[in-house]
Amino acid sequence: MKTGKVDAGNLTAEQLRKVYLEYMAAEKHAIIGNASLIPEHDPSVLFTTAGMHPLVPFLLGEPHPAGPRLANVQKCLRTVDIMEVGDDVHLTFFEMLGYWSLGDYGKREAIRLAHTFFTRVLRLDPARLSITCFAGDEDAPRDEPAAAIWQSLGIPPERITYLPKEENWWGPVAVTGPCGPDTEIFYDVDPAGPAGANPAADPGRFWEIGNVVFIQYDREENGRYRRLPELMVDTGLGFERILTILQGAPSPYETGLFRPLVSEVETLAPAPEPFGVRVVADHARAATFILAEGVTPGNSDRPYIARRLIRRAVRYGHEMGIEGPFLARLAATVVETMGDAYPHLVEAQDQIRALLQTEEQKFQRTLRRGRAEFERVAAQYDNRLPGDVAFKLYDTYGFPIELTQELAAQQGLAVDMDGFQRAFQAHREKSRRGAAERFRGGLASQ
Secondary structure: OOOOOOOHHHOOHHHHHHHHHHHHHHOOOEEOOOOOOOOOOOOOOOOOOOOOHHHHHHHOOOOOOOOOEEEEEEEEEOOOOHHHOOOOOOOOEEEEEEEEEEOOOOHHHHHHHHHHHHHHHOOOOHHHEEEEEEOOOOOOOOOHHHHHHHHHOOOOHHHEEEEOHHHHEEOOOOOOEEEEEEEEEEEEOOOOOOOOOOOOOOOOOEEEEEEEEEEEEEEOOOOOEEEEEEEEEEEEEEHHHHHHHHOOOOOHHHOOOOHHHHHHHHHHOOOOOHHHHHHHHHHHHHHHHHHHOOOOOOOOHHHHHHHHHHHHHHHHHHHOOOOOOOHHHHHHHHHHHHOOOOHHHHHOHHHHHHHHHHHHHHHHHHHHHHHHHHHHHHOOOOOEEOHHHHHHHHHHHOOOHHHHHHHHHHOOOEEOHHHHHHHHHHHHHHHHHHHHHHHHHHHHOO
16 A cells, blocks of 8 residues: 655644544545444443444444444543643543454554554654563463564564553453453654663653554453454554654643643633643543533533533632633633534534533632631641541532542642541431431321
């Protein structure tokens, strides 16, 4: 296949999406639309956290109407690393460049597709790529075939690291089901650093930009791994990290994709602080996408994630001196910069604005009252904030426990979470008994 040359160093986000999809179409992959952030086929997660989630039934063997070779750009959201957001690599909302083989091609072609895209289409320096492969254990052998393919493409053995299941294995989604080893692709952002370094030893230096999963086993109820008759391939390439590398930026927040939003936060904040600016920008973007899916902020499941992101953004904005509601203004910037790629943002912008204004005004009041009370009680303790005190902040002042933990950590205090949970459960039980008494009293009076 002839790959068209692009001026990769000047690619915008829109152009990177276009170049990728054109490449996969030329490689005979059907281009499918991006799915909702609300998973349709995977009840194990609240949001689509990877490009494969919308394709779970097809990775399990169901034929896809578009054929056995698929590709797309999928919007995703993860909150497991929310406390890391603000560094150079972690985001809550992100985009994934994905391609899949549903029993069509094997490891060699899957790895070649990734290598060609990075080195010939985007023209990344092959000398800055490092690879990890599955190390093998009692369940499955060392993935030497994958390593051999990488070597045949020019990656020397010293830049290939074998890692255990915790690092280089996907699945199953539940206790049983399809799973398999993966091979991950890393880019060295500091090639002048010490020789001999690898992704396992220096994750800050090596950014993961791709992951090729080989779904070739079925984990059975007895814990054994049975080899599947057909290999499925699930590949995800990190859109924002690739864009960051191509644009020579130190983090996604300095790319053209994020810069309008970051600049807006810096304009609003009288005392902008780099980490806080990044958190506000990231959370405003993520909340905008969640609310566009019809989620209303609340106290459980998806609504709770929306509320947590909004309130965390408000808190950091408040600390940087932003007064009054501001998230609706940031959401407008998100819609303006990403609406062409995701038209549903434009369609839902009035709904997004209204929800953000309501939630933000509500939390501004909570924050003022709860922050003052937190400062008062925290001053009474040296090392540990008691669980019942943390619960009172939550119950009386509406102060989220995660916010109490963050503020306590900034003052060198731990929070007694076991005590908090005991107080929380006691409160729930008391409320349950009270509701039962009221119900019985109501019946007796009839």
